[in-house]
Amino acid sequence: MENVLHILNGDAMLNSFEQTGIEGDVMVWREVLSEGPLEENIASGSFWRKRSEWISRGFDEKPDAYEEKIINELSKLSEPYHEIDLWFEFDLHCQVNMLGVILMLSKQTDLSAPAVYLICPDSYPGMDDFRGMGELDEAQLEYLYDNIRVQLGEPDFVIAAEAWNYYVNSDATQLQNWLNETNYWGNLHSLKKALQAHVKRLEVNETGLNYIEQKLFDIYDSGITTRPEIYQVFWQTGQIYGMGDMELDIYLNHLKNKGLVDL
Secondary structure, three states: OEEEEEEOOOOOHHHHOOOOOOEEEEEEOOOOOOOOOOOOOOOOOOHHHHHHHHHHHHHOOOOOHHHHHHHHHHHHHHHHOOEEEEOOOHHHHHHHHHHHHHHHHHHHHOOOOOEEEEEEEOOOOOOOOOOOOOOOOOHHHHHHHOOOEEEHHHHHHHHHHHHHHHHOOOOHHHHHHHHHHOOOOOOOOOHHHHHHHHHHHHHHHHOOEHHHHHHHHHHHOOOOOOOOHHHHHHHHHHHOOOHHHHHHHHHHHHHOOOOOOHH
């Protein structure tokens, strides 16, 4: 199997994946498209410039590091691979990154050339509390590759493009209407649930907080007042968002700026 590219969502599963017998090159997608500024045209220079500025400012990264970790990796999408395998999970963080990759592929490659496959588990046999592929070993990753890998077709790319546009527009009503009206999801079986979770992020309650801010405030108000403890409690019920501590800090800092928490 030559000329195969595997795109992994983040570094969590990289070590285990490299121990598998699955052949091909590896690209690690390290962006966090579920947060920060977006544009419909993901292939534009302004898109990536805004992303670099936002991540460098909000995540204390140097622009050179963004160039090395993210921009340089993107060049692999333009190489003449015969097959591209997307390894993404069920949560919002992964699903939005998956949409971004699919949009990049649709703009940079002739889709009649590479076969594009998706490996997207929302569970694993024998694991009652499956959190993601980062907790799987090489044998378990090989099992997923052999048993749940599906080839994406034109309908999947159409759905992804529509979903991306609604996501970028950030209109809760329009997105919810589209979700209600869409009955066919092709091979993107985790996308609807993830986008439904995003609608809850877009909506603001009577106190001016969105769903995530309210959940974090409730945790804090219950007497759990350190960031590591708040992360742990949120993750118990908020797996659908796929947020790490740095992403949760965005929302905690919003609460802090409003004077609602003292962290």
